[in-house]
Amino acid sequence: MSNLRIAIQKSGRLFEDSVQLLKECGIDLRNVKDRLRTESDNFPLEVFFLRDDDIPQYVEDGVADIGIVGENVVFEKNRQVEITEKLGFGKCRLSIAVPRSQEYDSIKCLEGKRIATSYPHMVTSFLAKNNVTAEIHEISGSVEIAPGIGLADVVADLVSSGSTLFMNGLKEVETILNSQAVLIKNKQLQPFSISLLDKLLFRIQAVKKAKRNKYILLNAPNDNLEKIISLLPGMKSPTVLPLAESGWSSIHSVLSEDQFWECIENLKAAGAQGILVVPIEKMVI
Structure with missing residues (x-):
C-alpha cells in the first residue's frame, strides 16, 4: 500500500506542535531532527519537512497529499488546496498596526499610507474591500521596525501577544485575519489516499475532542x-x-x-x- 504524504514545517512555530499532534494520534515517527523526510513505523504516512511558504504549492502540485500550515500562508499563497480541518494550535492574527502616537478613527486613515508587510496579497485584498488606496511595501522579516526607520507609515504583520508591536511603539488598529494551523489537502486525491486521510482525521478529531x-x-x-x-x-x-x-x-x-x-x-x-x-x-x- 502507498503512503499518505504529509508536508509540515521543518522549523518555526508550527513544527513542534505538528509533530506532537501526529504523536498524539499514535503515529510513531523516526528521528525528525534535521531531516527532510521520514516515515512512520506504524501508520502508512510519509512526512516531508518544508518551508511553510512552500507547503501550499507542494500540496497543490501533488508532491504532498496533505499539509499542516497556518491559514495566513494558505490565503496569502492563494493556491488551489482545500482546508480539511482546523487544528487549534498556532493561533495568531494578521493585523494592521500604526504608531501609538498616531490618531486612528477608521480604516480611511490608511488612505495614501505606505504599508510594510510580508502579506501583500491579503493586505491588498483587504484594502480593496474597504475602498482604500495605499502603497504596499513587501518585505520579509522585521516588519515592525519599518515605521521607525522611515520605510513605511504603517505595518501589517502577524501578531500573537502584541509585545513586539508594543516594544516598537506600535498599536493594532485593524484585524485582517484570525489564523491558526490547518490541515490542507490536494483537491484531486486518489481513493486510497482519501481512505488514509479519513483514518488520520478520525484520530486528529479524537485528540482535539479530548483536549476540549x-x-x-x-x-x-x-x-x-x-x-x-x-x-x-x-x-x-x-x-x-x-x-x-x-x-x-x-x-x-x-x-x-x-x-x-x-x-x-x-x-x-x-x-x-x-x-x-x-x-x-x-x-x-
Missing part, C-alpha cells in the same frame, strides 16, 4: 442526586455507581472546558463532594 473536555468524578448525596445530574451537560447520561457509604453515589461524566468552572461551582452548591477532574487522552464519540 475533562473527565469528572464526584460523590453526591442520593437525596440530591437528580439535581446534581441535571447540572452535568456532558455526554449522554452520566454513570452513577453506589458508594460503600449508605445514601451516597459516585457520578462519572465529561465536561467541556467552556462549561467547566461554572459547572463545578454549581455542583458544589448542590452538595457534590470529592470532585476529581482528570484529563482525557483520546475521546471517540
Whole structure:
C-alpha cells in the first residue's frame, strides 16, 4: 500500500506542535531532527519537512497529499488546496498596526499610507474591500521596525501577544485575519489516499475532542442526586455507581472546558463532594 504524504514545517512555530499532534494520534515517527523526510513505523504516512511558504504549492502540485500550515500562508499563497480541518494550535492574527502616537478613527486613515508587510496579497485584498488606496511595501522579516526607520507609515504583520508591536511603539488598529494551523489537502486525491486521510482525521478529531473536555468524578448525596445530574451537560447520561457509604453515589461524566468552572461551582452548591477532574487522552464519540 502507498503512503499518505504529509508536508509540515521543518522549523518555526508550527513544527513542534505538528509533530506532537501526529504523536498524539499514535503515529510513531523516526528521528525528525534535521531531516527532510521520514516515515512512520506504524501508520502508512510519509512526512516531508518544508518551508511553510512552500507547503501550499507542494500540496497543490501533488508532491504532498496533505499539509499542516497556518491559514495566513494558505490565503496569502492563494493556491488551489482545500482546508480539511482546523487544528487549534498556532493561533495568531494578521493585523494592521500604526504608531501609538498616531490618531486612528477608521480604516480611511490608511488612505495614501505606505504599508510594510510580508502579506501583500491579503493586505491588498483587504484594502480593496474597504475602498482604500495605499502603497504596499513587501518585505520579509522585521516588519515592525519599518515605521521607525522611515520605510513605511504603517505595518501589517502577524501578531500573537502584541509585545513586539508594543516594544516598537506600535498599536493594532485593524484585524485582517484570525489564523491558526490547518490541515490542507490536494483537491484531486486518489481513493486510497482519501481512505488514509479519513483514518488520520478520525484520530486528529479524537485528540482535539479530548483536549476540549475533562473527565469528572464526584460523590453526591442520593437525596440530591437528580439535581446534581441535571447540572452535568456532558455526554449522554452520566454513570452513577453506589458508594460503600449508605445514601451516597459516585457520578462519572465529561465536561467541556467552556462549561467547566461554572459547572463545578454549581455542583458544589448542590452538595457534590470529592470532585476529581482528570484529563482525557483520546475521546471517540
